[in-house]
Amino acid sequence: MIQATNLVEIMNIEDTTLRNQRILDEVQPLARRIMNSFLQKYSERDSYLLQLKIHTHEQTIKTTIADSKNPKYAEKKQHYGNKGFVELIDETLYESPLFILKLEFHLASREIRMTMNSDFYPFWVFSKRSQVHELERMVEELSDDLQIFTIEEKKNFIEKKDFTDTICQYVKNKRKPTIYFGSLLPLESTIEEEVIVDLLWDTYQKLTPVRSLLEKEGYEHSQSMLLMKSIQESVTPIQIELFSKSYSVKIEEDVRKVKTNEFKQLFYIYDQDQLITEGHIAYFTRDPHESIGIIINNRGYIYHRIRKLATKENYDWFIKKSFYHRGKYNENNENQIYQEQTLEQLKNHDFILNESNAFYVGTYEGHTHAFTEPMTTILQRLIRAAAIFADVRGFLTFPKGVQHLDQQPEEEDEIEIDVEEYTSSFDFTNILDLVEQSGFTFSLEIIRDFYLNLTSLDDKHFVILSGISGTGKTQLCRVFANAVYGLDYSEENPYLKIVPVRPDWMDATSLFGYYSSFEKRYMRTEFLEMLLQANEEKDKPHFIVLDEMNLARVEYYLSDYLSAVESRKPIQLHNMDDLKDVPKTIEIPHNFYVIGTINVDETTHNISDKVLDRSFVMTLSDVDFSSFWDSLEEKFKKTVHTEWELLLTIHKNLATYDLHFGYRTMNEMIRKLYKNGLLPEDLRMDSLVALDRVVAEKIIPKIRGDERIIDLLDTLANVFYQQFGEESQSYIHIERMREELERYGSTQFWR
The missing domain is CATH 3.40.50.300 (P-loop containing nucleotide triphosphate hydrolases)
Structure with a gap:
């Protein structure tokens, strides 16, 4: 028997630590016990339930308790601690978890919530004209007993008849709230645990239309993510030929997060050992579909959705490049001119074009989850095409050699063209x-x-x-x-x-x-x-x-x-x-x-x-080198971890006199130290010698002052003598500046 009053009164506890401890000790065990009873009673009727992973709120509560005792986080966490829950998650699909059923005791709202929830993207996908009928069918099959709602600043209920229009309105307003479907029970008086167990089963059955829709979209999303993963894992250097000249392309292994649902993987185009330009493969995991882009020199030249590739049995991938300049940028019909030049160069570079003048990238086989050609060939075509587009636009110029014009067979395919639009928000x-x-x-x-x-x-x-x-x-x-x-x-x-x-x-x-x-x-x-x-x-x-x-x-x-x-x-x-x-x-x-x-x-x-x-x-004179270090790539950390502390010591001494350096100086010093570490062992500088050089070249030239910096120069001289020795450049410069200060009353690096 659940005594609702005992649970609700937990919210009257102002102390964050005590409130969360009560939830951990009382609410979480209750939710676990009911969910276990549900699984024990109904898993024989539906064996799918046994495949689900149980996830709870307990670790989050423990973290909140720890943070509430830390003065650094206590104020931020003071309103945390108003619920306990247990949920069942299907994690069989790659990067596409399905949140099947959640039992939540929401104390602040005095509710017991039995829900299935999803982020907004699947419904955005199905709101498209070609698939909206599936969304409408889900709504039609959904029981009237279930509630549909979002939780933004407050809980907002959505009527069944308005669901599709509401999704479209969210898309129009660029809002992407989590959508909840399920049953709500007031948390009041006394409640039998068995009643909640049976209501969970009733809710679970009525959620079947939602579950079916999300399983379908989840499968397609997971297949797209697997394709994206296979592209990311192809980091073998490739060769591309541009205007009869050969270039090498090196792709980094690291895939970095840019923002929510967007990642990038850097690549570099070299002419022998000379870097020509850099770019990256952009991965958009939800927009709402999955897309990749090829960006060179900070400009995007190819953007394409990949879900069709991943979800068709066999898919011939063609991409059409179009230009959409407006206003004064198209006064002389530049779009048409660029289009014609692009088509000519694609033909000159032996690209296969179909009747829509889209170029062939490769054929993806659904049953093998792979292209019929090596992934290096696919990337070669994408990066090569993007480089051609950059050259046509004049943003990057490659040397021109002798070119051969060969007519290629044409193939047909449906082409998706995305027009880039800029939208602003001061949220x-x-x-x-x-x-x-x-x-x-x-x-x-x-x-x-x-x-x-x-x-x-x-x-x-x-x-x-x-x-x-x-x-x-x-x-x-x-x-x-x-x-x-x-x-x-x-x-x-x-x-x-x-x-x-x-x-x-x-x-x-x-x-x-x-x-x-x-x-x-x-x-x-x-x-x-x-x-x-x-x-x-x-x-x-x-x-x-x-x-x-x-x-x-x-x-x-x-x-x-x-x-x-x-x-x-x-x-x-x-x-x-x-x-x-x-x-x-x-x-x-x-x-x-x-x-x-x-x-x-x-x-x-x-x-x-x-x-x-x-x-x-x-x-902006204060610098946070702690956060700067955390954001550094691992390859830099491994190279300069011993030098880092000394650089911080120097910075701390300089900061006392407002002579400290900023992020740019620190970043450039680290990159030189890293580059030195890449040289052959018999040619590189010793790490301390290299550190001495960057200090002498990047830090000491900015030091200047009068008798007020006497103590600073004494401190730096002592540090440089102990770390680098009396023959080091840094020590020699500081000693000379100390002598000039004693003689003239002021000093600077420059003689």
Whole structure:
């Protein structure tokens, strides 16, 4: 007999540790006992139940208890601990677990939930026009006794008759909630455990239509993931021929997570030992289908869904390349020109084309789960084709040799063409998740402050990032802007422009351009191009980064922008009646975000109060090398693990005097040490010698000061003498600087 009152009163315990301990001691054993009784009673009727794995909430509760005792996590975890559950999971499909039945005592809601749940993607797949009939059949067969709901900010129930339309609306609004199906029982008075056991069985039977649909989609997803896995495991170097010249392609074994449902595997194209360019194979495990892409030099050239390959008995894989430039980028019919050039080069490179001018990649056999040709051949065709597309677009140029034109047999196949669209969202949770997955070490405090500074004012978005060189100011701008659009840090974002400021910027023409009477045209700038685009696409945020903005006097070249933002009056660009491509005036729209990065040294100017009053100023001088180390690839960690502690010691000493270095310097030092370790043993430097060199080349040149750094130089001299010896470059440089300080009262690395 379950006494509901005893369970519900657990939620009255404010202490997180005690509350979670009660759930662990009382609720979890109860849920386990009922689920075991269910399996014991009904598994003879349905043997499938014996194949399922039992998963519980216990380990999560134990982690919460441990974290609640840690001051670092206690505040964050104070609201954890409001439920206990046991669920049955089918893990027979690769990377496609099915959550068959869950018994949950949700104390906060005073409910007993008996549900089957799934992430949103299967329903997204079946909402497509070609498969929506299967979704509608599932709903029609579903018992009216079952509840359908989502849990976002609150529990939202979905009527059966509205289910398909609701899924389509979620897709339209880019929301992907978990969907729950099942029975809800009030947690009140007393309840017989046997009643819950029988209700579990009743719910399980009524969930059959949902289970059947999810099993079908799960099987197709697992087959696609197995195909993706076989592509990832093919890392044998390959040779490709481009424009009659041979190149080698090396593919890394590591497959890195970019963000949720997106991964990448780097590859490098070499001409003998010279790196020509790098790229990666992009793996999209859910979009909602499974897709792969070939990206070269941060630009995507091939994107294709692979589910048809994995789920057909035999599938001839053809891909058609299309171009979808819009507006001024297609004024002269560039799309058609690129299409014709691409077709010509594919023929020149002996690709097989079908009647739709799609090129042949390979044939996949469903019964063997493999291509009829080696995977290296498949990758060779994909990377080779992407390189050709890059050359046609002019983003990467390969040397041209003699080419032979051979007519190839044509084959027919259904082609899928995806048009890339950019959608933005300022949802902070999503932005934070993408930034954290980017591999950069920006803290929650920095991302949150940057987010608030950029978005708290509806009519003005101007932030200045200050700090020592190499702390990631420009990277923060890029990773944040890309996160707003759901992009990886390395992907090209047409709504972000980084403009290096020049010391000779003296007035507003440096940003807004000017009419040249000599050339009879308006001289447009990158800033103006982005501003014009922002006025055309006012539904999308546009980010402009003025990099090292105080190399020139900011109040000189930024005055028109500042005035226009304050007054909301347009800026006069010209007064030419016959000039059509640039308007006479232009406004600063609300979707225009300006970010400036500044360094403070002898080459820069101070920022005037006029500018400071109109901006938020953030300082990025602190570095978190602990997180930086955690994010490093294992190959670097293995090489520099002994040198790492010494570099941290040096950094700590420098930080006391605000002379420390940032992520860029640390990253470049580690890469040189790693590269040295790859040299033949008889040619490489000893690890300490190599460390001495990078310290002398990357750290010491930035040290300068007066008598206030005497103690710093003494400390560094002692460290370098003990670690490197008196003949080391680092020790010799520091000793010379100590002598100059004693003699002249100030010192620097440069003589």
